[in-house]
Amino acid sequence: MGHVPVLLQESIDLLLDAGGSLAGDKLIVDATFGGGGHTRKLLELSSERTVVVAIDRDPAAELRSLSLKQGFGPRFRLLAGNFAELDLLLDEAGIGQIDGLLLDIGLSSFQLDEGGRGFSFRSDGPLDMRMDPTTGSPASAIIQEADCETLVRIFRDFGEEPYALTIARKIIATREQRPLLTTRSLAQLIAEMVPEYKRSRRHPATLVFQALRIVVNDELGALERVLRIGLERLNQGGRMVVISYHSLEDRLVKRFFRDSVKGCICPPRVPICGCGRVSLVKVLNRSGLRPQSAEVERNPRSRSACLRAIERL
Ligand SMILES: C[S@@+](CC[C@H](N)C(=O)[O-])C[C@H]1O[C@@H](n2cnc3c(N)ncnc32)[C@H](O)[C@@H]1O
CATH class of the missing domain: 1.10.150.170 (Putative methyltransferase TM0872, insert domain)
Structure with missing residues (x-):
């Protein structure tokens, strides 16, 4: 079975609402292409002038991207690499600022179900677990x-x-x-x-x-880096949507979003701000969004998912 995208409609709605309009030229980065479920929906539901640039560090993603390349032509590109290197990947692709960033972190069902990758205790295989087996x-x-x-x-x-x-x-x-x-x-x-x-x-x-x-896979290190770089790359009104699957990731995302919202950090007794810090983002769903029970029933792998989103001010 393929990968069933998690919180699909919810994440697409949040990304395409960026700037308050579904139309217009937008550049959205799906930094976790996987089986391309979110990318496909983004391309289908956005305007003809929206471009989706996808990233995945798993070389197997290339093959799964072919039908999107055929179907959507220049509106879709796949960059092979680690999203921790988002700056480098975008620079090399000639991309500056972006309007949306999607991170649906963790593993795809393709990776989990393929015994040879070594991710699952349910099937036998070499104890490998590298998302990119070449490094x-x-x-x-x-x-x-x-x-x-x-x-x-x-x-x-x-x-x-x-x-x-x-x-x-x-x-x-x-x-x-x-x-x-x-x-x-x-x-x-x-x-x-x-x-x-x-x-x-x-x-x-x-x-x-x-x-x-x-x-x-240095997953937490990569997540910390992509959050920071992603926020710097977002245009005003641009949105970042993160879906995480366990508490270590979710805590990191929550803390990063909370720190980015914080404006002035001067003690309350100081009459005039000396730190100069301003709030960079608005949090779009304070307690995180979880899949409805119907989704969990349809796709049990979605049960631990938590979606958090911010908008760049
Ligand atoms: C949960 S899956 C994404 C599924 C996708 N949203 C879909 O609908 O098919 C996560 C994907 O992100 C990729 N990934 C995880 N960490 C990454 C990283 N640091 N850099 C690039 N890709 C990464 C994995 O290889 C995997 O294919």
Whole structure:
């Protein structure tokens, strides 16, 4: 099955409303192309003069972009790269300011469902987890080489895993006997350790897999950078829409938006502002938007999604 876009109508409405009009020349960046679900809808619902520039660091995105290239011609472009390098990617493409930025972060169903990519404990494959398999090191390198302290820090900081220490010790003891190079070997090892009565509905390896994926792809670092650069690139009235899937990402987005809204930071007793800070954005949905129950029923992968949006002042 392909990827079902999450909060599709909600995110498109927010992006196309930028500047208060659906018409006109707009340049919108979808920095997480995936299967192109959001990009396609943006192209379909915007004016003939709107251009959508998509980005993805996964080389497999190129093939999935072909039908959009055929269908929409010069209104659509795909740039291969990491959105952490948004400045560079846009400069190289000859693009200055933009009117919208969409970040639907995390993984696509294509990546999750393909055992060979190593993202899922549900299918066996090499423990890789790189969104761009042409750069960096696979997750197996961490599992095979990191010391106990590092493993615990990764599982705690990026997975909020309550059994971080027990799991790290078990990994180290096991890898001395046999290498842990596949998704199944790691998932089974974790599953054997978590007692039956402590199990929730989610697989016991969920949090460790999440933590490894975040570290392998420096997901939080990339998100921090794209938020900052994206805001600088937005035209006045331009909008940024971010859909995140776990609390670490959502916290980061919420904090960034809150800091960008903050104007003067002088203490209240100072009569005249000395900091010179002005509010850069308006938050469009203060408590975040979550999928309706009908969407979650149709697409269970949407259940943890949270959408936040701002408009550049
Ligand atoms: C949830 S999917 C997006 C799905 C898409 N909105 C759709 O409707 O098909 C996230 C995509 O973003 C890409 N991605 C994640 N982090 C990235 C980064 N730092 N730079 C570029 N692409 C990234 C992933 O490779 C994946 O294809």
